[in-house]
Amino acid sequence: DVKVTQSSRYLVKRTGEKVFLECVQDMDHENMFWYRQDPGLGLRLIYFSYDVKMKEKGDIPEGYSVSREKKERFSLILESASTNQTSMYLCASRHSGGAGVTDTQYFGPGTRLTVL
Amino acid sequence: KQEVTQIPAALSVPEGENLVLNCSFTDSAIYNLQWFRQDPGKGLTSLLLIQSSQREQTSGRLNASLDKSSGRSTLYIAASQPGDSATYLCAVRSSGGGADGLTFGKGTHLIIQP
Numbered sequence: 001d002v003k004v005t006q007s008s009r010y011l012v013k014r015t016g017e018k019v020f021l022e023c024v025q026d027m028d029h030e031n032m033f034w035y036r037q038d039p040g041l042g043l044r045l046i047y048f049s050y051d052v053k054m055k056e057k058g059d060i061p062e063g064y065s066v067s068r069e070k071k072e073r074f075s076l077i078l079e080s081a082s083t084n085q086t087s088m089y090l091c092a093s094r095h096s097g098g099a100g101v102t103d104t105q106y107f108g109p110g111t112r113l114t115v116l
Numbered sequence: 117k118q119e120v121t122q123i124p125a126a127l128s129v130p131e132g133e134n135l136v137l138n139c140s141f142t143d144s145a146i147y148n149l150q151w152f153r154q155d156p157g158k159g160l161t162s163l164l165l166i167q168s169s170q171r172e173q174t175s176g177r178l179n180a181s182l183d184k185s186s187g188r189s190t191l192y193i194a195a196s197q198p199g200d201s202a203t204y205l206c207a208v209r210s211s212g213g214g215a216d217g218l219t220f221g222k223g224t225h226l227i228i229q230p
Contacts, residue, residue: 004159033217043205058217059230090159103148103167103209105218107160 003027004108005038006091012114016112019078021111030096032074033064033105034058040067049074050096081115118143118210120138122145122221129176131198137191139206150218151180151191152205160205168211193228196228 001104007022014030025032033048035058045058047066055066063085067075091108119142129135139149148167151216152160164173166189172181178190202224202226207218 008147031216033212035217040222042222043207043218043220045219048217050216092160104162105150105207105209106162106163107152109159110157 004053004091004093004105004106006108006111008110009074009112010020010112012116013078013081014116015082017078017081019081019113019115021057021076021078021089021091023076023093023108025091025093025106026072027093027095027106028071029093029106030033030071031094032068033092034064034074034076035090035092036060037090037110041092046076050067064080083115086113086115118146118208118219119207120194120208120219120221122204122206123222125222126225126227128227128229129196131196132186132193133196134194135196135226137193137204137206139189139191139221139225141187141189141208141219143210144187145211146184147211149158149180149182149189149206149208151178151189152207154205154223156203161203198228198230201226201228 004025030051033045034046037043037096049055049068089111093104094105123138150165151163166173166182177194182189203223205223207220
């Protein structure tokens with residue numbers, strides 16, 4: 001069974017703190033993604049990674065950075081957390097260049113981050 | 117820029133009814149379209165993926181159709197059950213360049229009354 005795990009379900013941080021959100025997948029997928037989900041705005045892509053050490057900006061990368069040192073792990077970093085980064089963060093992974101069901105994107109359970 | 121719209125935003129029906137959820141997208145240059153289910157406070161569960169060359173996909177009581185040229189997809193749920201209550205999200209993977217993630221609709225919040 002495919003599995004994407006995220007390090008925390010709930011996280012509370014203070015403004016200005018550096019925050020690390022971790023995501024691990026056990027499916028040997030090349031592609032990994034970070035989204036945020038907000039009421040009324042839906043899910044929006046922050047960053048994605050084609051493969052190890054490769055990254056591309058999504059639609060809303062400002063205030064975030066990412067790290068992918070190993071294939072199975074993709075980290076989202078908030079360099080200096082702000083209250084407008086309070087959100088649900090969802091990680092996903094996908095097989096690269098697949099066709100049919102192998103193109104399916106699998107999601108983790110999410111991390112609800114509150115920045116005070 | 118791709119935009120995805122889902123109608124209705126919310127739907128409440130009695131148990132046992134068949135129902136249809138609608139999704140439309142503005143740019144027909146897509147690799148595929150995916151339907152997800154999200155329970156409150158949880159992540160997304162993939163239900164069905166339709167490649168751009170396909171017309172429909174079925175899984176159990178779910179059937180999803182795709183009309184790429186008109187930019188539309190429907191998710192048909194047969195014989196609805198209270199356990200089907202959730203938010204249903206439609207998402208497309210665009211092939212027209214740009215970020216290679218999914219573009220999501222805002223979802224249909226479905227309640228099945230026992």
